[in-house]
Amino acid sequence: MEDQNDDSSTNLIINYLPQTLTDEEFRSLFLSVGPISSSKIVRDKATNYSYGFGFVVYERAQDAQRAIETLSGLQLQNKRIKVAHARPSGDQIKGANLYVRNLPSHWTETELNKLFQPYGKIIQSRILIDLGTGLSRRVGFVLYDTRDEAENAIKCLSGKTPEGCTEPIMIKFADDNTKKIKQQAQVQYVPIPNFAAPGPMRTQPNRFQRFNPMAGNFNGQGPGMVPNQGGYTLFVYNIGFQATDRTLWQLFSPFGTVQKVNIMLDHEKNQCKGYGFVTMTNYQEAQNAINCLNGFFFQGRVLQVSFKNQNQQQPQQQQPQMQPQQQVTLGNQ
DNA sequence: TTGAATT
Numbered sequence: 001m002e003d004q005n006d007d008s009s010t011n012l013i014i015n016y017l018p019q020t021l022t023d024e025e026f027r028s029l030f031l032s033v034g035p036i037s038s039s040k041i042v043r044d045k046a047t048n049y050s051y052g053f054g055f056v057v058y059e060r061a062q063d064a065q066r067a068i069e070t071l072s073g074l075q076l077q078n079k080r081i082k083v084a085h086a087r088p089s090g091d092q093i094k095g096a097n098l099y100v101r102n103l104p105s106h107w108t109e110t111e112l113n114k115l116f117q118p119y120g121k122i123i124q125s126r127i128l129i130d131l132g133t134g135l136s137r138r139v140g141f142v143l144y145d146t147r148d149e150a151e152n153a154i155k156c157l158s159g160k161t162p163e164g165c166t167e168p169i170m171i172k173f174a175d176d177n178t179k180k181i182k183q184q185a186q187v188q189y190v191p192i193p194n195f196a197a198p199g200p201m202r203t204q205p206n207r208f209q210r211f212n213p214m215a216g217n218f219n220g221q222g223p224g225m226v227p228n229q230g231g232y233t234l235f236v237y238n239i240g241f242q243a244t245d246r247t248l249w250q251l252f253s254p255f256g257t258v259q260k261v262n263i264m265l266d267h268e269k270n271q272c273k274g275y276g277f278v279t280m281t282n283y284q285e286a287q288n289a290i291n292c293l294n295g296f297f298f299q300g301r302v303l304q305v306s307f308k309n310q311n312q313q314q315p316q317q318q319q320p321q322m323q324p325q326q327q328v329t330l331g332n333q
Numbered sequence: 334t335t336g337a338a339t340t
Contacts (some may be wrong), residue, residue, distance in 0.1 A: 082338090085335045
């Protein structure tokens, strides 16, 4: 690419993308902020497996900034995406990720960072949690800004026993993820609506559902579902008074094909009445959107999302005559 | 043998 006009202010890296997010969904999401010159989810060349991150280059720096402000932290399926300026790429930032074992079981990222930050700038760190028990698996990752810093940390910390601990920690460079291929394409994320595990509470309830590509059709109807030409309309309540059609678009399009969205407006106050409607093509995708977004904490409110027809809150979604809002229609854009 | 932060 020959986009060298101050790449650092327009080039964004997006982390923690859900595995099933498509390139089109990814692009649409960021297009909603402003014109972009390129977008890409980084994938394995052979299998197309998403590594869970991507890049977006905006045409204007102010749009890139706004994307960081409005989209970072957005919940997409089972992930909260992170949007940030990409660091200038180069050899020195490669191979800067460390794998750490034998961590004290009560440690969080805070303690991990405290131990590692004397040796360099930490870009990201995490401790793995056992999903069944909610307890630490006592392994984690520390990503430094540069390879040199990571090497330095290994030299200084490897085999050392941190203060107040009984065992030495083990450190090595993390595997190069771009060389590993998960052949089993994320098949088993079974919907477990009320997976109530005993033990410590999770930060996020595990009510997120993924599609199983082997069981039915990702874009089509699930087994036994009756196709509905009109689509499935969802009622979205408590979305706040600043919400626009774009808000609904951003929230729902990651879950599938959205036919139209419709924010109900208070024309006197010229603002949202606090609710709206979303029509999705596929039942399965609509149900998934409900599972993921109902009860989701969004901009200081708890969203309520349901099928419109199950609780007959509103008459018909007739478009008010004066409605100046254009409807977002998903076609081939 | 770990999650997924440099195209």
